[in-house]
Every structure is written in C-alpha cells, then in structure tokens.
Amino acid sequence: MGLIDSVLRRNKELETLFDLDLTDETIHRAYLKKMALETCLNFIGRTISQSEFRMVKENKRVFNDWDYLLNVRPNTDQSAADFWHSFIYRLIDENEILVVLTDDNNLLMADSFTRDEYAIYPDVFREVTVKDYMFKRTFRMDEVIYITYNNEKLTRFMDGLFSDYADLFSRMLEISLRKNQIRGTVAIDSTQSLDTESQTKLQNFINKLFNSFRKNSVALVPKLKGFEYDEVANGEGSGQSVEELAKVKKSLIDDIANILGIPNALIHGELAEYDTSIKAYIKFCIDPLVKKVKDELNAKLLSKEEYQQGFKLEVRGIAELNPLELADAVDKLRASGVYNGNEIRVKLGDEPKDIPSLEEYVLTKNYESKDTDKGGENE
Structure with a gap:
C-alpha cells in the first residue's frame, strides 16, 4: 500500500479518478422472458380458443346448458374464446388451472387456492380466490374442473435459461449502442x-x-x-448488428417452442414447411392438451351412468380435417367400402344424417374381386 499512497500523494488527479464508478452491470431484460412466453403461450391459446365443445349421444349432438356455457358465455365477464384462451395460457404458465361453478352458473378461473390432498377421499380446495373475492365454502375435487400440465411451473423451469439469455442479450445490446457512440x-x-x-x-x-x-x-x-x-x-465498424440481436431473441423463442411442442417454422410464420409443421403441431402439442381438457370435462360433467348410455363430450376445432382438401381420399374410402357415408361424416367432424344411402357400404368396380360374378361370359 505504501507505493500506491506515494503515487496518489504526488498526483492528486489520479486520486480523484479512483473514486469513479467504472463498473457496468448487466441489466436483466425482463421483457425477453415476457416476449418469449407471450409468443408461444398465446399461439397455443389462440388455437384452442377456436374449439367447439359438443355434448353428443351416439354421434348426434345434444344441446343443453353446458353447450351454452362452454361455447358462448362461460361467465358474465368473458366470451367463450376469451375464457379458453386464458384457460390454456394459465394452465401452461402456472402448470395447473382450477375452475369452479358458482351458484348462478358461472365458470370462474381461480387466481389462488389451497389444495388439501387425501389418499382415499377426494381432495379439497379451500381459500379459492377469484379476483378480490374469496369463497367461504370449500370445493371437492369432483365439484371442480382441475387440470395439471406438467411437473413444474414453466416460468420457474425456465428461470435459469432466461437469466443466461438476458445476460447475453444485455451485453450484445450495450455493445451495439456503443457502436456509433x-x-x-x-x-x-x-x-x-x-x-x-x-x-x-x-x-x-x-x-x-x-x-x-x-x-x-x-x-x-x-x-x-x-x-x-x-x-x-465514433466506434463505427464495431459492435453487434441488429440481425445478431434478433437471432438471440429468436433462439430463446425456439427453445420455449421446442419444450411446448410447437415447430419453430410455424411459430415464426415460415411457410416453406407449413403443411408438415401444422401436422406436427396438432399431433404433439394441441392433441395432448385437448385430450387433457376433454377427459376432465367428461369426468366432471357426466355421471358414470350417462357415459355408459352413450353421452360424451367432444372437442372439435383446428384438429379436424378439411373435407374440401380431402375430397380424393374421401372418395377412395367410400368407393373401397371401408367406410360408409355417415362414418366418414363423423371423422370429418359432422353429424351423421338419417339418410339410408349414407348407411350403405359401397364397392365400386375398381375394387371388386376378380372372382366376382359379372354375368355374360360367366353364365
């Protein structure tokens, strides 16, 4: 320390320089995390919000109060599209979602709750809070709609990744800002x-x-x-380009999309592989989510006796096939006798019709066996 003290005494200007704060702390870019989550979760939410919930019996639709609640107005403050968008967003983001039915037939998503788990009795939910209102009553598991998505909250699982990306992006952004300084x-x-x-x-x-x-x-x-x-x-020629910053943001979105099962090409709007991407998206991302929702609704909205009588709830939406795009395939299925007309209608998401010709299995000449008696020479 004696050498430093002697230098500072000889040159007072250096002493003042040692008081300067030359550290450059990296600012965590919270908006990176929000941007990536909003992009991916809203993408899935918009997809599910297009679904239609149908109560059916023997493939024919049955209209009741649940049809109105699930497809038109779940509660006084939300339309069906808004409700299911928020439902899926919260399910993925928070790893669970609790929906309760009020006495005046409103479906409400709980903002917070406490779950008491039991081994042989239904779990109980208490301190259920919606907005600023806390229900005084408790809800049993068989009285609510409760779905879990995975094992951890997505936000908690991604905290480490977001932190690393924020550090990298902050450093690149600061260098870019100094480029023309x-x-x-x-x-x-x-x-x-x-x-x-x-x-x-x-x-x-x-x-x-x-x-x-x-x-x-x-x-x-x-x-x-x-x-x-x-x-x-002026720093010209140094620093990071805007394209490099965009690549970092895109890479973060890609990582989250991969976790959720969204093809990267689809999330970025690339049309080169659209058909392949949309099929993979429906199969590995949307279908599992729809299956979770459908199973829970069937278990909670229908009794065992009703289910055995043929009642069930179906979810129709983007996963259904477009009959105009599959006209050739439909023709072959019908002409080969594998399906009748009504069975094909059900697969396309339509109800069967009470038309006798649609119940018939048709086999055209192209699919007839060589041994089929054709008359004429064989007589």
Whole structure:
C-alpha cells in the first residue's frame, strides 16, 4: 500500500479518478422472458380458443346448458374464446388451472387456492380466490374442473435459461449502442487539480456539450480559452448488428417452442414447411392438451351412468380435417367400402344424417374381386 499512497500523494488527479464508478452491470431484460412466453403461450391459446365443445349421444349432438356455457358465455365477464384462451395460457404458465361453478352458473378461473390432498377421499380446495373475492365454502375435487400440465411451473423451469439469455442479450445490446457512440477527450489548460465545485461545473458543461451533439443535427458550442474538445473515434465498424440481436431473441423463442411442442417454422410464420409443421403441431402439442381438457370435462360433467348410455363430450376445432382438401381420399374410402357415408361424416367432424344411402357400404368396380360374378361370359 505504501507505493500506491506515494503515487496518489504526488498526483492528486489520479486520486480523484479512483473514486469513479467504472463498473457496468448487466441489466436483466425482463421483457425477453415476457416476449418469449407471450409468443408461444398465446399461439397455443389462440388455437384452442377456436374449439367447439359438443355434448353428443351416439354421434348426434345434444344441446343443453353446458353447450351454452362452454361455447358462448362461460361467465358474465368473458366470451367463450376469451375464457379458453386464458384457460390454456394459465394452465401452461402456472402448470395447473382450477375452475369452479358458482351458484348462478358461472365458470370462474381461480387466481389462488389451497389444495388439501387425501389418499382415499377426494381432495379439497379451500381459500379459492377469484379476483378480490374469496369463497367461504370449500370445493371437492369432483365439484371442480382441475387440470395439471406438467411437473413444474414453466416460468420457474425456465428461470435459469432466461437469466443466461438476458445476460447475453444485455451485453450484445450495450455493445451495439456503443457502436456509433461519439467519443472524445477534453483538455484543460490547468496545472492545478480541480476542487469539487470546479469539477461539478466542468462536468455540467461537458454534459451540455454532449447533449448538444447528440440531440441536434447542427450543434454550435462556444470555444473557450484553455478548453479543447477532441473527437477521437465514433466506434463505427464495431459492435453487434441488429440481425445478431434478433437471432438471440429468436433462439430463446425456439427453445420455449421446442419444450411446448410447437415447430419453430410455424411459430415464426415460415411457410416453406407449413403443411408438415401444422401436422406436427396438432399431433404433439394441441392433441395432448385437448385430450387433457376433454377427459376432465367428461369426468366432471357426466355421471358414470350417462357415459355408459352413450353421452360424451367432444372437442372439435383446428384438429379436424378439411373435407374440401380431402375430397380424393374421401372418395377412395367410400368407393373401397371401408367406410360408409355417415362414418366418414363423423371423422370429418359432422353429424351423421338419417339418410339410408349414407348407411350403405359401397364397392365400386375398381375394387371388386376378380372372382366376382359379372354375368355374360360367366353364365
């Protein structure tokens, strides 16, 4: 320490420099996490919100109160599309979703609750809170709609990844901002060190000088005797490009999309592999979610006796096939006798019709056996 003390005593200007804060802390970009989650979760939410919930019996639709609640107005504040969008978003983001039915037939998503688990009795939910209202009653598991998505909250699972990406993005952004930074030196004709008041006045003048350069296309500043400003570099040619920053954001979205089963090409709107991507998206992302929702609704909305009588709830939406795009395949299935008309209608998401010809199995000549009696020569 003696050598440093002697140097500082000989040069008071160096002593003031050691008081400067030269650290550059990395700011965690919270919006990166929000952007990635919003992009992927809203993508899935918009898809599920297009679904239609049908109560059917022997493939024929049955209209009742549940049909209105699930497809039109689940509660007084939300349409069906808004409700199911929020339902799926919260299910994936928080790993679970609890929906209760009020006495006036409103389906409400709980913002918070406490779950008491039992081994041989139904679990109980208490302190169920919706917005600012807490229900005084408790709800048994067989009285609510409760679905879990995975083993952990997505946000908690992704915290480490988001932190690393935030550090990387922050550093790249800071370098990019310095790319065209105006840099210069200020020389003062003085042989004496400046006191605190003089340093403050000088710093204020330099700040005004910098703001004049930064904010105005044409800047005029007074030329003072004993004060010289010399621009040494503007940083051109260094730093990260905007494209590189965009790649980091895209890479973060890709990682989350992969976890959720969304093809990267689809989430970024790339049409080159659209058909393949949409099929993979429906099969590995949407269908499992729809299956979870459908199983829970069937278990909670229908009794065992009703289910055995042929009642069940079906979810129809984007996963259904387009009959116009499959006209050739439908024709072959019908002509080969594998399916009748009504069976094909059910597979396409339509109800069967009470038309006798649709119940018949048709076999065209192209699919007839060689041994089929054709008459004429064989007679």
